[in-house]
Amino acid sequence: MESPPTGALVALDPLVARVLAPNPSPFTSTGTQTHLVGTEDLAVIDPGPDDADHIAALLAAIGGRRVSAIVITHTHRDHSPASRALAAATGAPIVGCAPLVVDMGGRSDAAFDTDYAPDLVLADGESVTGAGWTLTAVATPGHTSNHLAFALPETGALFSGDHVMGWSTTVVMPPDGDMTAFMASLAKLQTRDDTVYYPAHGDPVTNPAQHVRHLIGHRKAREGQILRALEAAPTTIPAMVASMYAGVDQRLWPAAGGSVLAHLIDLEGRGIVARDVDQWHRR
Numbered sequence: 001m002e003s004p005p006t007g008a009l010v011a012l013d014p015l016v017a018r019v020l021a022p023n024p025s026p027f028t029s030t031g032t033q034t035h036l037v038g039t040e041d042l043a044v045i046d047p048g049p050d051d052a053d054h055i056a057a058l059l060a061a062i063g064g065r066r067v068s069a070i071v072i073t074h075t076h077r078d079h080s081p082a083s084r085a086l087a088a089a090t091g092a093p094i095v096g097c098a099p100l101v102v103d104m105g106g107r108s109d110a111a112f113d114t115d116y117a118p119d120l121v122l123a124d125g126e127s128v129t130g131a132g133w134t135l136t137a138v139a140t141p142g143h144t145s146n147h148l149a150f151a152l153p154e155t156g157a158l159f160s161g162d163h164v165m166g167w168s169t170t171v172v173m174p175p176d177g178d179m180t181a182f183m184a185s186l187a188k189l190q191t192r193d194d195t196v197y198y199p200a201h202g203d204p205v206t207n208p209a210q211h212v213r214h215l216i217g218h219r220k221a222r223e224g225q226i227l228r229a230l231e232a233a234p235t236t237i238p239a240m241v242a243s244m245y246a247g248v249d250q251r252l253w254p255a256a257g258g259s260v261l262a263h264l265i266d267l268e269g270r271g272i273v274a275r276d277v278d279q280w281h282r283r
Contacts, residue, residue, distance in 0.1 A: 007057035041131035047082035072096035073161030142182025156195035166202025173258035
């Protein structure tokens with residue numbers, strides 16, 4: 001993927017533009033993409049991290065136009081923290097996903113924005129509107145339990161947040177990430193007729209149906225790898241990661257271990273595998 005310019009307003013179609021935050025990493029690709037929807041009356045989707053340069057770039061892109069809604073897909077810290085500064089600067093309400101605090105054994109998971117405080121939580125099928133645009137919530141739990149995508153019926157676009165990305169498969173990390181829910185959300189997208197996805201990371205997905213089939217196939221293939229590993233003998237998640245992700249940057253192995261755990265919990269719920277402390281085995 002060609003890296004877009006950080007901080008610049010890039011038009012994607014007559015109703016949609018994006019601004020890239022300066023937070024590239026192995027988990028965010030070139031960074032978090034904030035989308036602006038509308039012409040004179042805007043929605044700002046996933047304003048991103050609490051970064052002064054990015055917030056300044058967003059306000060420059062808005063250029064004094066009215067902001068009717070600051071819309072949040074989920075509350076990871078690269079998506080929602082800038083909502084507070086943007087709301088203070090524009091007077092716009094914060095709407096979208098529900099707040100979420102993940103219990104990590106006495107502490108809140110540092111990946112989550114625990115200060116997120118929406119003015120309005122949208123349920124599946126509920127909408128927020130402005131001049132010439134409608135954003136309808138599509139509940140897509142899995143990456144996080146509070147994840148929403150947003151459909152723009154005026155153009156057939158879907159803002160897919162982190163549920164479907166344009167550069168990589170999505171991390172599903174327990175305890176909040178849930179592979180059973182993630183797969184059900186992918187199946188839900190298969191029933192829709194969106195023409196393009198605008199993800200928070202990576203290029204627009206211009207072949208949504210084919211792309212979702214590929215993601216489902218990838219997850220089923222990973223599940224098959226796990227089951228084959230367990231056929232030989234009981235084993236641990238670190239051993240599976242070292243084998244299955246041997247060619248992957250080891251900085252990503254903790255996330256890979258989370259995804260393997262998510263698959264195992266899904267398989268356990270289906271009665272296919274079981275665990276004994278940290279050892280997993282076939283039933």
